[in-house]
Amino acid sequence: MLEIALKGSKRYYGWIAFLLVLIAIGSMAWLDQIVNGLKITGMGRDVSWGFYISQFTYLVGLAASGVMIVLPNYFHNYKPNKHMVIFGEFMAIAACIMCLLFIVVDIGQPTRMLNVILHATPNSILFWDMIVLNGYLGLNLLVGWVCLQADRARLPHPKWLKPFIYTSIIWAFSIHTVTAFLYQGLPGRHYWLTAILAARFLASAFCSGPAILLLVMMATEKFTTFKMPRKAVTTLVKIIMYAMCVNMFFFGLEVFTAFYSNMPGHMHPLVYLFAGYHGHTELVGLMWTFIALAAVSITLLVTPKLRNNLKLLPWTLGILVIATWIDKGLGLLIGGFNPTPFHTITPYWPTAKELLVSMMVYAIGALVVTILFKIATGVKEELGQSQAMACGCSTEDECDCTHGCVCTEECTCKEA
Amino acid sequence: MKNNRRSFIKLAGIAAAGLAIAPKAMAAAMGGSAPIKEDPKGITAKQWAMVIDTTRLNTAQGIEKLAKVCHSVHNVPFIEGKQEVKWLWPDIYEHSFTEQENPYLADAVKKRQYALLCNHCQNPPCVRVCPTKATYKRPDGIVDMDYHRCIGCRYCMAGCPYGSRSFNWGEPRDHLDLAALNKEYPTRMRGVVEKCNFCVERLAVGKLPACVEASNGAIHFGDLNDPNSEVRAVLRERFTIRRKPSAGTEPSVYYII
Amino acid sequence: MKMHYGAPIIVGLVIFVGALCAPFVVGMAVTKTYKQPELKMPANEKECVESKEFMREKHMQLLNDWRDWALRDGKRIYTNHAGKEFTISLQNTCMKCHISKADFCDKCHTDAGVSPYCWDCHIQPEGLK
Numbered sequence: 198m199l200e201i202a203l204k205g206s207k208r209y210y211g212w213i214a215f216l217l218v219l220i221a222i223g224s225m226a227w228l229d230q231i232v233n234g235l236k237i238t239g240m241g242r243d244v245s246w247g248f249y250i251s252q253f254t255y256l257v258g259l260a261a262s263g264v265m266i267v268l269p270n271y272f273h274n275y276k277p278n279k280h281m282v283i284f285g286e287f288m289a290i291a292a293c294i295m296c297l298l299f300i301v302v303d304i305g306q307p308t309r310m311l312n313v314i315l316h317a318t319p320n321s322i323l324f325w326d327m328i329v330l331n332g333y334l335g336l337n338l339l340v341g342w343v344c345l346q347a348d349r350a351r352l353p354h355p356k357w358l359k360p361f362i363y364t365s366i367i368w369a370f371s372i373h374t375v376t377a378f379l380y381q382g383l384p385g386r387h388y389w390l391t392a393i394l395a396a397r398f399l400a401s402a403f404c405s406g407p408a409i410l411l412l413v414m415m416a417t418e419k420f421t422t423f424k425m426p427r428k429a430v431t432t433l434v435k436i437i438m439y440a441m442c443v444n445m446f447f448f449g450l451e452v453f454t455a456f457y458s459n460m461p462g463h464m465h466p467l468v469y470l471f472a473g474y475h476g477h478t479e480l481v482g483l484m485w486t487f488i489a490l491a492a493v494s495i496t497l498l499v500t501p502k503l504r505n506n507l508k509l510l511p512w513t514l515g516i517l518v519i520a521t522w523i524d525k526g527l528g529l530l531i532g533g534f535n536p537t538p539f540h541t542i543t544p545y546w547p548t549a550k551e552l553l554v555s556m557m558v559y560a561i562g563a564l565v566v567t568i569l570f571k572i573a574t575g576v577k578e579e580l581g582q583s584q585a586m587a588c589g590c591s592t593e594d595e596c597d598c599t600h601g602c603v604c605t606e607e608c609t610c611k612e613a
Numbered sequence: 614m615k616n617n618r619r620s621f622i623k624l625a626g627i628a629a630a631g632l633a634i635a636p637k638a639m640a641a642a643m644g645g646s647a648p649i650k651e652d653p654k655g656i657t658a659k660q661w662a663m664v665i666d667t668t669r670l671n672t673a674q675g676i677e678k679l680a681k682v683c684h685s686v687h688n689v690p691f692i693e694g695k696q697e698v699k700w701l702w703p704d705i706y707e708h709s710f711t712e713q714e715n716p717y718l719a720d721a722v723k724k725r726q727y728a729l730l731c732n733h734c735q736n737p738p739c740v741r742v743c744p745t746k747a748t749y750k751r752p753d754g755i756v757d758m759d760y761h762r763c764i765g766c767r768y769c770m771a772g773c774p775y776g777s778r779s780f781n782w783g784e785p786r787d788h789l790d791l792a793a794l795n796k797e798y799p800t801r802m803r804g805v806v807e808k809c810n811f812c813v814e815r816l817a818v819g820k821l822p823a824c825v826e827a828s829n830g831a832i833h834f835g836d837l838n839d840p841n842s843e844v845r846a847v848l849r850e851r852f853t854i855r856r857k858p859s860a861g862t863e864p865s866v867y868y869i870i
Numbered sequence: 871m872k873m874h875y876g877a878p879i880i881v882g883l884v885i886f887v888g889a890l891c892a893p894f895v896v897g898m899a900v901t902k903t904y905k906q907p908e909l910k911m912p913a914n915e916k917e918c919v920e921s922k923e924f925m926r927e928k929h930m931q932l933l934n935d936w937r938d939w940a941l942r943d944g945k946r947i948y949t950n951h952a953g954k955e956f957t958i959s960l961q962n963t964c965m966k967c968h969i970s971k972a973d974f975c976d977k978c979h980t981d982a983g984v985s986p987y988c989w990d991c992h993i994q995p996e997g998l999k
Contacts, residue, residue, distance in 0.1 A: 234803040235765075236783035241695030245770040245780060305765020305780065305804025312745040312764050323744035323768055384738055384860040385774025462712065538776035538857075539708035543695055647935070649945040652957070657944075688993075751944055759941050760991060791998040797962055802990035817946050 198346060201575035202568045208420070209571065216564045223557020226550045227302060235305055238551040243543035244534040246303070248551050252558070253299035255405070255526040257376045258398065260292035260333060262406020264369035265436050266429075271362055277428035280583035280593060281414075283348075286341035287569035288410050289369075293334035295562040302554050322378045329372045336365040341569075349576045373398045380533065388466035388532040391454075397447045398525070404440035405521035407433050408514040413566060415511055421574040424585035426593035431505065438498035441517060445491055448524070466532040469542060477542040480531060483523050490520035654819040658836030660754035661733065661811055662865040663825070664847045670831035671725035676703035679728065679824040679832075683809070686823045688800040690781075690788035698779040698788075700809040701730045701824055710856060722870060728824075728832075731756060731777040731809040732856060732864030739769035739778065748806075754837070754865060755811045763805040770806060774860040778808045837865060907981055910973035919948070919956050919963075930986070933960065960988065965995045972996065 205213075230237050240247040263285030269275035270282050301307055318324050340362050347354050377395035384390065411433060414425055455463035468474050470484045494517035497503045503513070535542050547555070577583055583593045590596040651657065670676065680701040683689070690698050703726040707714055710727075737756045739748050747763040750756050770778045784803045794800070798814060801807050812822035820826070825834040835842035844867075853867040873879070918925050920932065940946045940958040948956045957963050968974040971994035979985065 234781070234783040236696055238782075240782070242697055242770075242779055243695060243776065245767045300766075303766070305767070305806075306763065309745075309762070309764045312747070312762055316745045316747075316762065318744050318746050321742050321744040321768070323742065323766060327744070379768075380771075383742070383772050383774075384862065385857070386771065534771075538711070538774055539704060540711045541708065647939060647943075647945075648949040649939045649943070649958070650947045650949070651944065652946050655944075655946070749942060751942065753944060757941060759937070761937060786998065794993055794998065796993050796995075796997070799961065799991040799993060802987065813944070817940075817944065 198342075198349065198572050198576065201572045205571060209567075213564065213567060216560045216567065219560035220557050220564070223553045223555075223560060226553035227557055229550060230302070230554060231307075235303075237548060239546050239548045241543060241545070243537040243541075244531065244545035246530060246534070247545060248547035248555055249299045249303035251526050251530040252555055253296050253303070254376060254380075254398075254529065255522060256292045256295045256299065256562075257330070257373055258402030258525065259406045259409055260289045260296060260330075261369045261373040261399070261402045262410065263289040263337070264366055265403050265407050265440075266410075266433065267362075267369075268366050269432065271366065275432070277426045277432065277593065280577060281425060281429045281433075283341055283345055283573045284414060284417075284570065285410060286337045286344075286365075287573055288413070288566065289337045290334060290341065290569060291562045291565040292406075293330055293337070294565055295558050296330055297334070298558045298561060299555075302558065322375060322382060325375050326372075326379060329368065329375045333365070333368050333372050336361060336368055340365055345573060345576055348580060348582075351580070370399065373402050380529075385538055386533045387462040388529070391451060393447055393450060397444065397451075400440050400444035400447055401521050401525050402440075404437045404444055405518055405525075407437050407440075408517050408521075411437075412511060412514050412518070413570070417570050417574060418585065422578050422584050423574040424583060424591035426583060426591045428594070430507075430510075434498070434504055434510065437514070437517070438495075438504065441491070441495055441498060441521075444521070445495065465536050465540075469535050470528050470532045474536060475542045477535075477544055479544045479546070480528060484528055487520050487523035487528065490516045491524075494520055652817055652819075655817045656819055656821075657816075658753050658842075659838035660735065660836060660865060661816070662754075662835065662837035662844050662867065663733075663811075663822075664833040664844050664851075664853060664867045664869060665728050666831045666833070666847075666851075666869045667722075667725050667727055668869060670728060670828055673703045673726045675831075676701070676726055676728045679827050682823050682827045685793070686795055686812075686815075687798055687810075688785075688789060688794050689807075690785040690800075692783075692788045696780075696782040698781065698785065698807065700779075700807075701728060703727065704729050710854065712857060712859060713854065727868060729775070729777070729856075730824075730866065731811075732775055732862065732866045733809075733811055735863035735865065736861060738772040738774065738860075738862060742768045742772040744768065751813070753816075755813055757810050757813055758805075758807065760799075760801055760805045760807065765804040765806065767806060774857050774862065775864075778806050780806050904981075907977035909977050910970060912967040912969070915967045917952075917954075918967075920950050933988075936960075960992050961995075965992075969995045 226237075238247055238249075266278050266281045266285035270278040301310065304310065313324060313327050340358060343358055344354050374395045377398040380386070380389035381391060381394040411430065418424055452467060455467055465474060469477065470480050472478075473481050494513055497509065497513040497516070503509055531545055534545070537543055581592065583591050586592060586596065588596060670679075680699070680703075683701045684691070684699070687700060689700055692698055705726060706718065706723055709729055733754060733756045735754070737748075737750060740750050740756060743749075744766060745762050745764055747760075748756060748758045748769055765780065767780055770780060781801055781803050785801050789800060812820070812824075815822060821834055822832075825832045833844050833847045835844035837844060839845065847869070848867060851869045853869050855864045855867055857864075920928075925932070936948065936958045939948070946958045948958050950956065965971070971989065975988075
């Protein structure tokens with residue numbers, strides 16, 4: 198099937214060339230880091246993990262989120278998702294690759310990386326994170342590729358694959374749980390030391406992940422003949438809405454527990470993030486932006502009229518992604534390290550080089566997504582599944598477009 | 614064709630397995646049981662511990678002096694700013710004993726500086742989280758590091774509730790006086806974590822830790838499990854506290870207040 | 871049976887096999903002129919920790935074991951096959967006899983094209999500059 202990725206328009210190759218340029222620029226910064234060490238980053242003795250690990254954490258959520266399409270399809274036999282499943286799996290592959298790369302760029306001695314296997318240490322959560330991430334990558338590669346190949350040959354999905362599919366659905370929850378365990382089992386970091394952290398991670402993953410997936414799919418629709426079935430989109434948006442509400446509810450639980458109990462250790466990180474502490478107010482603006490954007494996105498999602506407005510949807514999702522990214526991709530990490538074990542504040546901000554290296558990883562992820570989505574949409578086009586129709590509907594929608602009409606909100610053709 | 618390919622893969626598999634087993638077979642050929650023993654000169658314990666008398670050792674200057682001894686014995690680089698490396702350093706009460714604050718602390722206690730270092734915890738979180746056993750607890754209670762094995766993931770730094778660990782963000786030798794190195798002890802390389810090792814290399818040859826030796830008796834050192842040891846005698850007589858008892862790590866460094 | 875693209879495939883195969891064999895051909899040529907490096911042996915010590923042959927072949931395994939024994943087990947005395955005892959230490963035992971890294975270690979390591987990272991941390995007897 199790989200040959201599908203080789204045949205593309207000038208625009209397709211232009212986009213790939215653009216990504217390769219980004220990767221090349223970023224790899225210069227990475228080379229610099231390999232030669233000079235992690236001193237080129239903004240990290241230090243007190244904030245000893247930074248942008249890399251926080252991006253890793255956020256992207257584990259993206260990897261896990263594909264399950265919000267896969268699960269309804271296999272566990273609930275919800276068939277409108279049928280042609281979306283492959284994109285959830287392929288997105289998970291790209292996300293897993295980015296996660297692993299963010300770990301690789303973060304460690305000080307990458308050449309010794311295999312020590313994690315050579316000297317396997319099951320009492321370290323990092324060991325399990327290595328297992329679950331690589332396992333999830335492998336499962337999605339296997340399931341995605343075999344299913345798509347069977348589809349292309351117009352054959353039913355092989356029976357032997359079933360156990361792998363069900364395993365991968367459960368596995369999706371494990372990857373983000375284990376990633377939360379990385380943080381929530383540390384005795385000195387109060388912002389992370391909370392039993393609800395894994396649940397928060399999952400809630401935030403199941404809103405932000407599908408939101409990113411939908412945004413990427415909308416872009417894909419612009420450049421291919423693929424069209425998401427309306428029902429699949431509206432269901433996914435509802436899932437996003439509930440997950441975001443649960444996410445913010447969980448955050449509220451943290452705030453209540455910290456402030457009603459009046460436990461200094463639990464309050465201080467929140468105070469630092471949202472009000473400033475010891476005169477340090479670096480993150481206050483950003484954290485309130487998170488709250489404001491979260492409120493806006495929830496408002497847009499819970500109002501049926503606004504939720505079903507497809508023109509507004511990309512904005513709603515974009516706002517949600519930014520809100521969750523500030524919370525989990527930035528605040529969570531910096532708030533965990535501040536106040537420091539000495540109850541002082543050491544501000545952290547990534548350096549330009551750190552951002553360039555991160556850009557490299559994101560560009561590699563985008564490249565993987567581009568190639569895999571190109572293959573998937575190519576196969577769907579060959580099969581004529583879930584294709585765009587002149588009226589704006591998908592072939593999977595119940596729309597009988599014989600009237601030359603244009604469907605905007607719903608399939609209106611039947612009545613017209 | 615198909616059979617050929619299958620037998621080739623089989624063969625390749627056997628070859629790979631052979632490669633994996635070979636080093637172990639060689640180790641067995643070398644004698645099996647390790648021909649090693651402890652240095653009879655060395656001093657041993659079940660759980661080494663330190664009691665710092667803050668009534669005697671309590672100025673930044675005094676502690677810096679010990680830190681200088683420690684850092685020069687262990688070739689610890691001097692780096693200014695947030696990427697510093699330190700094994701032993703002074704800090705004030707409210708930074709050292711967080712969660713044991715008191716707005717009306719006795720002036721004397723408030724004014725003091727406290728010597729901070731790795732606590733060599735009985736339940737060390739750093740050992741729990743390390744994915745390669747690069748940091749480990751020795752039979753004598755010392756939390757030591759194997760810098761050869763450290764991959765620089767810095768999980769131990771996130772795990773340590775005492776901020777006792779430093780990472781070599783850059784090349785440590787750029788920040789050392791190469792002419793004044795202790796040639797009996799290595800430096801570290803870039804990309805590994807380091808910290809106080811309770812002077813295992815000195816205990817092994819019968820010497821007390823460098824800071825203890827230089828403290829003029831202000832730091833007591835001995836076996837916590839031996840009721841007749843110096844540290845147990847001091848702990849029986851004097852009031853001591855430890856850093857962050859609520860973390861459940863059971864630090865082996867005590868402070869006489 | 872007609873072979874499609876026969877010429878380019880065969881040319882390609884020849885280039886591939888040639889490239890594959892080139893190192894061996896070059897290696898044979900180099901082997902003829904290659905001279906074993908001359909190591910500077912310690913002046914006043916004839917016996918190493920183990921036999922010369924053992925040290926030549928397995929010093930890296932020995933150092934590997936020494937490290938774990940000293941660091942993890944806290945046992946720093948090694949008894950060799952002849953019953954003689956040595957303190958386990960690269961800097962304070964090995965390099966007290968082999969007083970030059972450049973004249974001893976590097977000789978073979980350079981020829982063998984290996985660069986062990988011992989000296990990233992351990993201080994060579996010549997000192998650092």
